[in-house]
Amino acid sequence: MRATVKDVARRAGVSPKTVSNVMNGVVPVSGSTRLKVEQAILELDYVPNLSARGLRNGRSGVIALALPDLATPYSAEIAHHVVEVAHEQGWSVQIEETGSDPGREYELMSRARSNLVDGLILNPVVLDESAVKVGVSLPPVVLLGEVSQQLADRVWVDSVAAARDMTRALARTGRRRIAVLGTAEGRHSAAAVLRTRGYQAALDELGIYPDDSLLIPCEKWTPQAAADALASYLDAHPLPDALFCFTDSMAIGALSVLWKRGIKVPEDIAVAGFDDIADGQYAVPSLTTVSFDKRLVASEALRLLTARMADRASEQQVVTVDYRIVERDSTGT
Amino acid sequence: MRATVKDVARRAGVSPKTVSNVMNGVVPVSGSTRLKVEQAILELDYVPNLSARGLRNGRSGVIALALPDLATPYSAEIAHHVVEVAHEQGWSVQIEETGSDPGREYELMSRARSNLVDGLILNPVVLDESAVKVGVSLPPVVLLGEVSQQLADRVWVDSVAAARDMTRALARTGRRRIAVLGTAEGRHSAAAVLRTRGYQAALDELGIYPDDSLLIPCEKWTPQAAADALASYLDAHPLPDALFCFTDSMAIGALSVLWKRGIKVPEDIAVAGFDDIADGQYAVPSLTTVSFDKRLVASEALRLLTARMADRASEQQVVTVDYRIVERDSTGT
DNA sequence: GCCTCACATTACATCGTTGTAAAACCCGGC
DNA sequence: GCCGGGTTTTACAACGATGTAATGTGAGGC
Numbered sequence: 001m002r003a004t005v006k007d008v009a010r011r012a013g014v015s016p017k018t019v020s021n022v023m024n025g026v027v028p029v030s031g032s033t034r035l036k037v038e039q040a041i042l043e044l045d046y047v048p049n050l051s052a053r054g055l056r057n058g059r060s061g062v063i064a065l066a067l068p069d070l071a072t073p074y075s076a077e078i079a080h081h082v083v084e085v086a087h088e089q090g091w092s093v094q095i096e097e098t099g100s101d102p103g104r105e106y107e108l109m110s111r112a113r114s115n116l117v118d119g120l121i122l123n124p125v126v127l128d129e130s131a132v133k134v135g136v137s138l139p140p141v142v143l144l145g146e147v148s149q150q151l152a153d154r155v156w157v158d159s160v161a162a163a164r165d166m167t168r169a170l171a172r173t174g175r176r177r178i179a180v181l182g183t184a185e186g187r188h189s190a191a192a193v194l195r196t197r198g199y200q201a202a203l204d205e206l207g208i209y210p211d212d213s214l215l216i217p218c219e220k221w222t223p224q225a226a227a228d229a230l231a232s233y234l235d236a237h238p239l240p241d242a243l244f245c246f247t248d249s250m251a252i253g254a255l256s257v258l259w260k261r262g263i264k265v266p267e268d269i270a271v272a273g274f275d276d277i278a279d280g281q282y283a284v285p286s287l288t289t290v291s292f293d294k295r296l297v298a299s300e301a302l303r304l305l306t307a308r309m310a311d312r313a314s315e316q317q318v319v320t321v322d323y324r325i326v327e328r329d330s331t332g333t
Numbered sequence: 334m335r336a337t338v339k340d341v342a343r344r345a346g347v348s349p350k351t352v353s354n355v356m357n358g359v360v361p362v363s364g365s366t367r368l369k370v371e372q373a374i375l376e377l378d379y380v381p382n383l384s385a386r387g388l389r390n391g392r393s394g395v396i397a398l399a400l401p402d403l404a405t406p407y408s409a410e411i412a413h414h415v416v417e418v419a420h421e422q423g424w425s426v427q428i429e430e431t432g433s434d435p436g437r438e439y440e441l442m443s444r445a446r447s448n449l450v451d452g453l454i455l456n457p458v459v460l461d462e463s464a465v466k467v468g469v470s471l472p473p474v475v476l477l478g479e480v481s482q483q484l485a486d487r488v489w490v491d492s493v494a495a496a497r498d499m500t501r502a503l504a505r506t507g508r509r510r511i512a513v514l515g516t517a518e519g520r521h522s523a524a525a526v527l528r529t530r531g532y533q534a535a536l537d538e539l540g541i542y543p544d545d546s547l548l549i550p551c552e553k554w555t556p557q558a559a560a561d562a563l564a565s566y567l568d569a570h571p572l573p574d575a576l577f578c579f580t581d582s583m584a585i586g587a588l589s590v591l592w593k594r595g596i597k598v599p600e601d602i603a604v605a606g607f608d609d610i611a612d613g614q615y616a617v618p619s620l621t622t623v624s625f626d627k628r629l630v631a632s633e634a635l636r637l638l639t640a641r642m643a644d645r646a647s648e649q650q651v652v653t654v655d656y657r658i659v660e661r662d663s664t665g666t
Numbered sequence: 667g668c669c670t671c672a673c674a675t676t677a678c679a680t681c682g683t684t685g686t687a688a689a690a691c692c693c694g695g696c
Numbered sequence: 697g698c699c700g701g702g703t704t705t706t707a708c709a710a711c712g713a714t715g716t717a718a719t720g721t722g723a724g725g726c
Contacts, residue, residue, distance in 0.1 A: 015676050050449040051387035052712035055681050076409030083430050095428045116383040223615045256615040282556040282589040284617035348706050385682035388711050
């Protein structure tokens with residue numbers, strides 16, 4: 001049987017509350033008592049029961065992180081940083097995946113409401129109104145990434161500006177027929193919409209007449225889907241000068257297809273991505289991309305979340321994280 | 334204020350225990366009462382408090398998953414599958430990273446002992462005796478991967494056999510000077526030791542005289558470290574015929590270096606990896622690797638874990654998951 | 667030597683849920 | 697109409713930690 005405060009108290013010859021005081025350190029405890037208690041804790045190998053503590057003071061010390069699909073490099077890197085930052089601040093992180101089924105986002109909310117997690121960092125997939133109109137009793141939530149509406153605190157990168165800058169960067173190397181990979185036709189992904197908008201704004205500024213046949217749709221943002229989409233596109237269309245993929249993962253799928261067809265990157269076509277995942281650096285050729293500090297995204301999300309947990313009523317915050325264009329081999333020398 | 338069983342009970346005109354009975358469904362409840370209670374639950378938007386439940390019945394419904402580094406594709410894929418499988422069975426997953434600091438493994442154990450998690454799936458980095466001699470009161474644990482000692486239930490792939498088969502496969506294409514990337518010099522990683530052993534066994538069988546200058550050490554199993562290790566190796570040694578990297582991540586780093594130096598894969602050198610991460614398929618050229626069913630690893634781990642939680646005393650189990658060599662472009666046509 | 671005041675410690679109740687054991691209920695049979 | 701049998705519901709206590717408020721302890725001042 002595991003030791004409890006009671007056992008420790010008995011062994012140290014004090015009351016349970018004193019043991020609790022020693023551990024929590026808010027109520028002062030005399031040196032000698034503290035020593036006795038700490039001794040007893042060690043001897044009994046006492047570990048406090050967090051369920052009990054959570055029940056008593058209404059907080060569990062756990063936050064939930066919900067991502068579309070942990071297996072994708074982008075999600076994995078975000079998860080890594082969130083876990084790291086949270087750990088530094090004494091939080092544990094519970095992971096959920098929402099990708100396969102939008103219903104999960106709803107499910108999550110209610111889990112958060114069952115007091116096992118104190119707050120929620122959510123990277124939504126579709127999440128329009130659906131999941132969030134759960135009603136008044138929303139748990140403290142911070143959203144990651146692009147969202148169509150201002151539903152909660154949020155940390156994001158300015159996708160419009162980033163996509164515009166990337167398009168410009170591609171044009172700077174003399175490319176005019178710049179295609180984008182990842183536009184969505186059916187369900188509107190906010191990220192796809194915003195990135196497309198930035199791309200179009202850049203074309204406009206550059207005086208390049210927009211050509212809709214250069215918008216290559218790709219529903220799922222995976223290498224597989226991107227490879228398939230690009231392959232069938234190439235079968236039916238001439239090769240563009242440049243290809244701006246809306247994520248690095250898609251770019252990696254695209255590079256693979258181009259290589260298989262003997263199309264040289266960057267000589268025949270320039271390729272760029274978005275997210276700066278670690279593997280982009282080791283892609284062949286190394287991938288030009290939109291980079292941003294993912295650790296900062298994580299720490300800002302956590303900062304907003306803890307603030308929100310402390311003050312449920314404060315105004316909704318938006319943090320915009322800086323980005324920069326990192327030019328590597330896939331767009332030229 | 335959140336509704337509790339008491340509130341629901343009052344509204345439904347029954348006792349709190351009856352509400353509990355309706356929710357848990359073990360004690361029979363008459364149809365009419367059940368209806369009243371369910372109605373009340375809906376009206377009050379009642380969600381049970383999991384801390385209280387956890388306190389009362391000693392189980393939280395949460396398991397912990399500890400991985401070296403979530404950001405690596407291998408860990409990410411494992412995490413993905415564990416979360417998926419766990420979810421299907423009604424478990425939540427708490428994620429911890431142990432990579433940066435071996436002390437975390439210890440820390441984890443005690444967290445597991447604080448009743449916030451019911452069990453632990455641990456993919457150890459170094460974990461020799463250190464972390465596990467915490468003593469008698471170990472939480473239910475399942476280890477993933479290669480471990481030097483039989484400390485707990487375990488799920489793994491037979492690295493020795495897999496490395497042997499891969500080495501043979503490389504030799505089958507006529508390559509004789511087969512190098513391995515990832516041997517460890519300092520702290521002994523069990524996986525490195527076993528994979529090296531398999532490689533050497535194959536050479537032995539093939540009658541190839543082992544050449545220690547073909548063992549390329551690489552402490553960290555990241556693309557970065559692999560790229561650095563390979564680059565400095567190539568500066569000092571002639572090009573081998575084949576390169577067997579102990580993980581796909583390392584292989585991706587290696588491919589990048591080879592490409593930068595204009596060394597053609599697979600013409601000048603064959604490259605193989607281990608783990609079959611998703612991106613290997615989209616590497617340039619696509620990567621030959623040791624593949625195994627990661628979802629099976631996850632589900633077997635969970636199976637062992639739940640068994641262990643049910644019967645703390647049973648004998649230690651080892652599950653060996655099948656692998657197969659997947660030959661792609663990086664080793665020839 | 668006694669009283670006050672500040673500080674350290676304690677007893678008790680409580681968080682929300684559920685197991686135990688006992689009570690209430692309902693039905694048919696005599 | 698009453699009783700026995702089973703089924704449904706209830707009261708109570710307990711899980712372990714901690715906030716509240718009250719009690720105990722000691723030092724210092726008169």
